[in-house]
Amino acid sequence: NWSSKHIIICAINSNDFNRISSCISAKEMWDRLEVTYEGTNQVKEAKVSMLFHEYEMFTMNENEDIKS
Secondary structure (H helix, E strand, O other): OHHHHHHHHHHOOHHHHHHHOOOOOHHHHHHHHHHHHHOOHHHHHHHHHHHHHHHHOOOOOOOOOOOO
16 A cells, blocks of 8 residues: 555646545545546546537538548
8 A cells, every 4th residue: 555655646746646645545546536537427427428419410511521
């Protein structure tokens, strides 16, 4: 646990350190960083849903051809 915490602390910037400095275990640090940068499962599902919607709504303009 100590070496994992040390590696995480060495790899992050000062803003991230302030977010995780109160964590007790490396797992807790990792989970907090994961939520910070990737979001919760609900956020991930919303992003995927939005991307699918954008893909489904994708159309070619009148002045475009397939190459462009």
